[in-house]
Amino acid sequence: VKAAKEEGLSFVFHVVGFGLEEDDVSSLECVAQAGGGLYFDAQNAADLESALDQAVETPVAEYHSFFSVKGTENGQLLDVAVKVVDPATGKDVAAGRTYASSETNPRLLPVPPGNYEVQVSAVRLKGSIFRTFADQKVSEGDTIVLEADFSPGALQVGVTRNGELSDATIQVFAPGQKAAVAAGRSYRSAENNPRSFDLTAGTYTVVVSSVEIAGKPEVRFEEVVVEPRKTVEKTVAFASGALSVGASSKGELVDAGVTIYELPSNRSVDAGRTYMSPNSNPKSFTLQPGKYRVVVKAFKPAGLGEQTFELELPAGQEVSKIVEF
Structure with a gap:
């Protein structure tokens, strides 16, 4: 085909491969390429008929x-x-x-x-x-x-919370894919944080979700370009505050359920129980900075009802509240 082209003959040469294994067709593609035509794959009679129709209908244009x-x-x-x-x-x-x-x-x-x-x-x-x-x-x-x-490149993701290394899940998605092509955790160790991923060069979405903060807040990086033999670095700096809620009545600890709602959305972000042990009463929560409504409902002793209060939690600080029934 190549020799005929070099002789000046004007033609387009299409190739139809019928029932061939995928690895066997590169030489046929080469022939079609030399002839200025296309290679058509056919695995059954219907494919063959379609390929022949396309070969005939494909415009002859040099x-x-x-x-x-x-x-x-x-x-x-x-x-x-x-x-x-x-x-x-x-x-x-x-x-x-x-x-x-x-x-x-x-x-x-x-x-x-x-x-x-x-x-x-x-x-x-x-x-x-x-x-x-x-x-x-x-x-x-x-x-x-x-x-x-x-060629592969590298993605490094570092995660902190209030300036200290922080544990988070990291997921890497290729465009249009629901399943992550890579995933891992940063933990709180310098050996793993920043977390490094070897990836085929390309464009990705990176999702980082905190393991330590209630509600698992996440940060997304869209269109992260990983170039061949290069390293791209991303950092996430989460902020949090600490809230401790205790429950008591007449000097005795009260077993109570604690539910925390984010304001102004009123979305429940965390919940827990104080029990009647000093090891868990007051109950501690790690939350994003912001405004919250807290509902404390007494379980034991029975009949104490529930109380509600609101607060604003600053970053890096702790707020304590003892609810008296």
């Missing part, structure tokens, strides 16, 4: 401008899927796959002159890992060379 797209990871060729998109219409202008063979990687995609966005996604890597090359202008006769490097 372009003299190209995108040359290479996929790599740690210096090795990587199988990636490539789409060339017209940003004005959102339609695909060209598409292909590099596989991990030098015959098709880099992948040469002929396109008419214009402005494009090139989207490259890693086929075999965990998560929805992709690269986007925006604002790519191609003139007649140009070959735009792009390399999508999916």
